[in-house]
Amino acid sequence: MSDIKKGLAGVIVDVTAISKVNPETNSLLYRGYPVQELAANCTFEEVAYLLWHGELPTPVQLEEFQAFERAHRALSPVAKHAIDLLPVEAHPMDVVRTAVSAYGAADPTVADASPEAQLDQAKRLFAQLPAIVAYIQRRLRDEELVEPRDDLGYSANFLHMTFGEVPELVVVNAFDVSMILYAEHSFNASTFTARVVTSTLADLYSAVTAAIGALKGPLHGGANEAVMHTFDEIVFADRAEGWLDEALAAKRKIMGFGHRVYKNGDSRVPTMKAALDTLLVEFDRPDLGELYEALEKAMDDRKGIKPNLDYPSGPAYHLIGFDTELFTPLFVAARVTGWTAHIREQAAANALIRPLSEYVGPEERHLD
Ligand SMILES: CC(=O)SCCNC(=O)CCNC(=O)[C@H](O)C(C)(C)COP(=O)(O)OP(=O)(O)OC[C@H]1O[C@@H](n2cnc3c(N)ncnc32)[C@H](O)[C@@H]1OP(=O)(O)O
Numbered sequence: 001m002s003d004i005k006k007g008l009a010g011v012i013v014d015v016t017a018i019s020k021v022n023p024e025t026n027s028l029l030y031r032g033y034p035v036q037e038l039a040a041n042c043t044f045e046e047v048a049y050l051l052w053h054g055e056l057p058t059p060v061q062l063e064e065f066q067a068f069e070r071a072h073r074a075l076s077p078v079a080k081h082a083i084d085l086l087p088v089e090a091h092p093m094d095v096v097r098t099a100v101s102a103y104g105a106a107d108p109t110v111a112d113a114s115p116e117a118q119l120d121q122a123k124r125l126f127a128q129l130p131a132i133v134a135y136i137q138r139r140l141r142d143e144e145l146v147e148p149r150d151d152l153g154y155s156a157n158f159l160h161m162t163f164g165e166v167p168e169l170v171v172v173n174a175f176d177v178s179m180i181l182y183a184e185h186s187f188n189a190s191t192f193t194a195r196v197v198t199s200t201l202a203d204l205y206s207a208v209t210a211a212i213g214a215l216k217g218p219l220h221g222g223a224n225e226a227v228m229h230t231f232d233e234i235v236f237a238d239r240a241e242g243w244l245d246e247a248l249a250a251k252r253k254i255m256g257f258g259h260r261v262y263k264n265g266d267s268r269v270p271t272m273k274a275a276l277d278t279l280l281v282e283f284d285r286p287d288l289g290e291l292y293e294a295l296e297k298a299m300d301d302r303k304g305i306k307p308n309l310d311y312p313s314g315p316a317y318h319l320i321g322f323d324t325e326l327f328t329p330l331f332v333a334a335r336v337t338g339w340t341a342h343i344r345e346q347a348a349a350n351a352l353i354r355p356l357s358e359y360v361g362p363e364e365r366h367l368d
């Protein structure tokens with residue numbers, strides 16, 4: 001057997017200038033800036049701009065970008081129609097995947113792969129995703145669609161479209177931080193998927209739709225949902241150790257823990273945990289904080305495995321008021337920035353991604 005790296009573990013497949021994940025220093029840089037600094041000082045709109053353009057926007061550029069985003073916030077009739085055709089009980093990740101695909105099929109620029117057209121498509125998808133996700137949430141609760149407000153920033157408007165009101169600033173800020181932290185993470189499975197699709201010269205929407213499919217799985221983005229199911233199972237902090245022992249004995253994977261690249265903790269967790277702490281205070285839920293810490297400690301004691309970003313994000317989205325099934329679609333709304341930055345980077349220096357495999361099936365044989 002030749003030297004096969006299962007899951008491409010440890011394999012460097014290309015270069016990227018978008019983000020740097022460094023497990024040795026436990027750091028994550030977006031275009032050179034530490035993500036913690038961006039989360040403390042920038043809005044998600046500024047970070048999106050940075051990921052696409054390589055530089056933070058000047059005040060004039062930011063104003064232009066905000067005006068564009070606000071002009072494309074209303075749910076597209078095609079996306080709405082596609083959503084309305086699906087059963088209400090369909091999983092929101094399947095619905096968001098379908099809505100993005102339908103939106104792309106109806107875009108007359110879909111076949112235009114020029115850098116300018118792809119940037120425009122990326123920015124429109126960025127503006128559309130809050131409308132898509134908010135509408136899916138409202139439909140699940142049998143509530144009417146809420147029109148966007150153009151006097152609000154991205155996150156405040158997202159929450160307004162979801163809940164029909166703008167929550168306290170502390171909630172908007174925690175949500176905005178989560179969007180920034182989820183925006184980009186180098187060659188993770190969904191981003192790599194987007195790059196593979198782009199490498200065939202398929203359009204941006206095909207690449208994003210495929211990436212949404214890759215994100216859905218619980219080993220990747222689906223873990224933020226699964227974390228909440230874990231908390232729902234355990235309920236009380238003093239049951240965390242016993243629950244964990246049973247789960248490990250049953251060889252269950254504990255969702256929200258472990259990472260392919262970080263082996264000593266995820267660089268984004270302290271920032272997201274701080275945002276979660278503000279929500280635990282705001283919603284007076286010390287019990288959830290105790291449960292969070294009890295499971296984290298038990299997992300560290302038993303396996304020495306640390307939480308990843310999905311661990312604090314799950315309970316944060318729960319406190320903000322989203323149904324659990326909406327957590328991964330929120331990840332989509334954030335990661336569409338990273339995916340589309342990578343799609344444009346792949347397209348600009350393309351090579352078809354087509355690795356080899358070692359054949360282990362039957363030797364050549366013939367029909368009698
Ligand atoms: C935003 C994101 O997408 S972050 C990732 C979100 N995913 C999750 O939280 C799902 C749970 N975690 C996992 O399944 C894994 O940690 C992964 C898939 C994220 C990373 O996996 P890999 O790098 O392939 O690590 P691998 O699965 O080889 O784990 C190494 C060892 O740690 C164990 N391990 C790793 N994570 C976990 C976990 N969450 N629960 C229990 N055991 C774990 C494995 O069972 C394995 O043990 P073994 O050597 O005795 O077989």
Ligand SMILES: O=C([O-])CC(=O)C(=O)O
Pocket residue numbers: 182184185187188189220259260261308309
């Ligand atoms: O990098 C990964 O493999 C998964 C991850 O944390 C992300 O996509 O944010």
